[in-house]
Amino acid sequence: MSTASYPAPSPAVSPAPANDGSVHPVARHPHDATAPDVVRALREDGTLDPKNDPGLRTEEVLSLYRAMVRTRLLDERLVILQRQGRIGFHIGSLGEEATILGSAFAMRQNDWIFPCYREFSAALWRGMPLQRYIDNMFGNANDPVKGRQMPDHYTWKKGRFGSVSSPIGTQITQAVGFAWGAKVKREDTAVLVYFGEGATSSNEFHNGMNFAGVFKTPVVFMCRNNGWAISVPTERQTASENFAVKGEAYGIPGVRVDGNDLFAVVKVTRDAVARAARGEGPTIIEALTYRLSGHSTSDDPKVYRPEAGLDPWRRLDPIPRVRQYLERTAGWSEAQDKQIEAEIDAELKAAVVEAEKTAQPSLESMFEDVYAEMPWHLREQRDELLRGTRAKGHGQH
Numbered sequence: 363m364s365t366a367s368y369p370a371p372s373p374a375v376s377p378a379p380a381n382d383g384s385v386h387p388v389a390r391h392p393h394d395a396t397a398p399d400v401v402r403a404l405r406e407d408g409t410l411d412p413k414n415d416p417g418l419r420t421e422e423v424l425s426l427y428r429a430m431v432r433t434r435l436l437d438e439r440l441v442i443l444q445r446q447g448r449i450g451f452h453i454g455s456l457g458e459e460a461t462i463l464g465s466a467f468a469m470r471q472n473d474w475i476f477p478c479y480r481e482f483s484a485a486l487w488r489g490m491p492l493q494r495y496i497d498n499m500f501g502n503a504n505d506p507v508k509g510r511q512m513p514d515h516y517t518w519k520k521g522r523f524g525s526v527s528s529p530i531g532t533q534i535t536q537a538v539g540f541a542w543g544a545k546v547k548r549e550d551t552a553v554l555v556y557f558g559e560g561a562t563s564s565n566e567f568h569n570g571m572n573f574a575g576v577f578k579t580p581v582v583f584m585c586r587n588n589g590w591a592i593s594v595p596t597e598r599q600t601a602s603e604n605f606a607v608k609g610e611a612y613g614i615p616g617v618r619v620d621g622n623d624l625f626a627v628v629k630v631t632r633d634a635v636a637r638a639a640r641g642e643g644p645t646i647i648e649a650l651t652y653r654l655s656g657h658s659t660s661d662d663p664k665v666y667r668p669e670a671g672l673d674p675w676r677r678l679d680p681i682p683r684v685r686q687y688l689e690r691t692a693g694w695s696e697a698q699d700k701q702i703e704a705e706i707d708a709e710l711k712a713a714v715v716e717a718e719k720t721a722q723p724s725l726e727s728m729f730e731d732v733y734a735e736m737p738w739h740l741r742e743q744r745d746e747l748l749r750g751t752r753a754k755g756h757g758q759h
């Protein structure tokens with residue numbers, strides 16, 4: 363691991379226009395993780411700053427490290443499967459593993475997580491079997507949503523994990539409403555909601571923040587500032603100093619954290635959960651990280667993003683940073699890396715083989731799960747479909 367310092371904000375973006383006559387000039391650092399207010403724990407030499415050390419046990423760090431490596435290998439494998447035409451789509455988390463896993467880890471067992479669409483590792487952390495996730499990627503009969511959604515749009519209620527939605531921001535109001543319900547019922551439940559910085563331009567962000575601020579709902583708003591909303595850079599998304607500061611308008615404290623620092627993410631998320639549990643209300647966390655891949659497998663980032671811009675962020679890759687810590691504290695070795703990589707590889711291969719040999723969802727499953735009792739018009743539609751030509755062709759290809 364090199365001793366690189368954080369990259370400055372993207373030079374491709376022009377500075378904010380001069381603010382003539384401004385009464386409150388703003389220093390804009392929407393994607394500068396060197397800013398003095400950014401919380402960090404893991405130092406460049408692999409030691410921890412005692413001020414922000416969340417005090418994780420070695421076994422905890424080891425399982426988080428394994429989960430990060432598994433996430434990375436899954437991402438890589440799923441892109442290959444998409445390129446081979448075996449699955450239709452993948453939306454990955456390359457480079458964002460520490461933000462996602464560190465925050466999921468910090469939630470208590472009874473807490474809920476409302477995902478955006480990049481957080482499959484959080485669902486797996488919460489116990490969703492790898493096979494169910496891969497089944498969703500293939501949309502087969504064992505897919506938790508029965509092939510009725512895109513890949514990466516699963517649900518895992520058993521793990522207190524909300525459904526993935528494609529429209530930007532919908533999960534924010536859902537999470538706030540859910541947390542409000544828990545508060546009304548006097549349950550000791552906090553809710554973590556993930557979204558990208560692009561989602562702060564959505565109505566739902568403002569609706570959710572306002573409601574959560576007024577009613578002090580136990581929500582942790584986790585804004586993954588990964589530099590881009592598809593091809594729109596961070597600097598083009600806000601005139602605010604940063605994204606955490608947006609909490610101020612709603613009476614919600616904002617925290618900025620190095621999102622590539624697993625330990626710092628655990629620390630700030632735990633603090634936010636503790637605040638929520640004390641009845642003090644929501645917190646917005648802005649995790650400064652970087653999307654090293656394309657937005658999704660349908661995106662070509664070379665069109666809008668110079669490759670060289672990635673180098674500083676590759677040096678800040680969250681996985682080698684944790685590995686360096688483990689080398690120092692637990693004698694982690696390259697041989698151990700090879701071993702877990704081989705185990706994960708075997709696990710992924712087996713899950714793909716199983717998913718590919720599983721049948722398609724049945725046609726009638728299209729009509730299930732909407733009403734407790736199927737109304738007459740859906741029964742008629744289902745019966746007609748099952749009698750029709752489509753049913754005859756179903757399963758023949």
Ligand SMILES: Cc1ncc(C[n+]2csc(CCOP(=O)(O)OP(=O)(O)O)c2C)c(N)n1
Nearest residue numbers: 528529530557558559560561588590591592
């Ligand atoms: C309401 C809505 N508008 C537009 C889109 C198209 N869209 C899909 S992803 C995306 C960018 C989201 O960026 P960000 O919120 O920063 O999340 P990231 O993908 O970077 O994690 C957009 C505009 C959408 N899905 N929903």
